[in-house]
Amino acid sequence: MNNFKIKQLFDYDTWTYTYLLWNKSSKNCIIIDPVLEQVDRDINLINKLKLNLLYVFETHVHADHITGASSLKKITNAKICYGSKTGVNGADILFEDGHQINLDNDNITVIHTPGHTGGCVSYYIKGSIFTGDTLFIEGTGRTDFQEGSSSDIYDSIKNKIFLYPDNTIVYPCHNYSGFLNSTIGHERKFNPNVGDEIKKNIFLENEKKKNRPYPKKFDIAVPANLKCGKV
Numbered sequence: 001m002n003n004f005k006i007k008q009l010f011d012y013d014t015w016t017y018t019y020l021l022w023n024k025s026s027k028n029c030i031i032i033d034p035v036l037e038q039v040d041r042d043i044n045l046i047n048k049l050k051l052n053l054l055y056v057f058e059t060h061v062h063a064d065h066i067t068g069a070s071s072l073k074k075i076t077n078a079k080i081c082y083g084s085k086t087g088v089n090g091a092d093i094l095f096e097d098g099h100q101i102n103l104d105n106d107n108i109t110v111i112h113t114p115g116h117t118g119g120c121v122s123y124y125i126k127g128s129i130f131t132g133d134t135l136f137i138e139g140t141g142r143t144d145f146q147e148g149s150s151s152d153i154y155d156s157i158k159n160k161i162f163l164y165p166d167n168t169i170v171y172p173c174h175n176y177s178g179f180l181n182s183t184i185g186h187e188r189k190f191n192p193n194v195g196d197e198i199k200k201n202i203f204l205e206n207e208k209k210k211n212r213p214y215p216k217k218f219d220i221a222v223p224a225n226l227k228c229g230k231v
């Protein structure tokens with residue numbers, strides 16, 4: 001019997017996906033990339049489903065929204081978890097590459113996937129991978145701030161994320177075109193930035209040509225997120 005459940009939630013202001021993962025028997029639960037403005041929604045859902053929020057997982061220090069991590073911790077006492085290379089203050093657990101953490105019988109693997117930021121991580125659990133802003137659906141995260149590196153993001157995707165089987169479900173932190181999730185097989189075939197046919201030198205050339213706007217909330221979000229969203 002499959003006891004594991006994933007629920008995808010959306011913040012329509014910043015186009016951010018938050019995920020709730022839980023075990024249906026124990027009700028133990030993890031939230032990935034919560035958004036401050038959606039904490040009430042998330043708590044109401046957690047209470048309605050009678051879940052025990054154990055951990056808040058962040059994929060990285062976000063530049064486009066303030067995390068709901070500290071607010072959720074205040075209410076539920078959940079542990080705040082980031083990758084060890086993020087440089088955040090106030091996290092309960094800092095994950096190293098390859099760290100394993102259990103949700104009852106299921107194992108979650110933390111994968112350091114730098115490139116969008118220096119401290120980005122992805123999380124793999126039971127045939128699903130949560131890729132943050134590293135791998136998007138037919139796209140990749142920007143690499144022009146927060147110790148971003150085009151070379152690193154390419155290597156993270158090709159040498160770490162794409163090692164998972166084709167039927168692995170990809171859950172990104174954002175989508176701006178109405179898609180919810182993807183698979184590794186789909187991304188290897190159709191991702192115009194990093195699909196199988198795109199060699200590294202082409203990727204690097206293409207990244208250099210990109211001109212991306214300064215994120216609206218950058219100056220507020222990054223300092224707040226470096227303190228786990230304490231406001």
Ligand SMILES: [Fe+2]
Nearest residue numbers: 061062063133
């Ligand atoms: Fe980001």
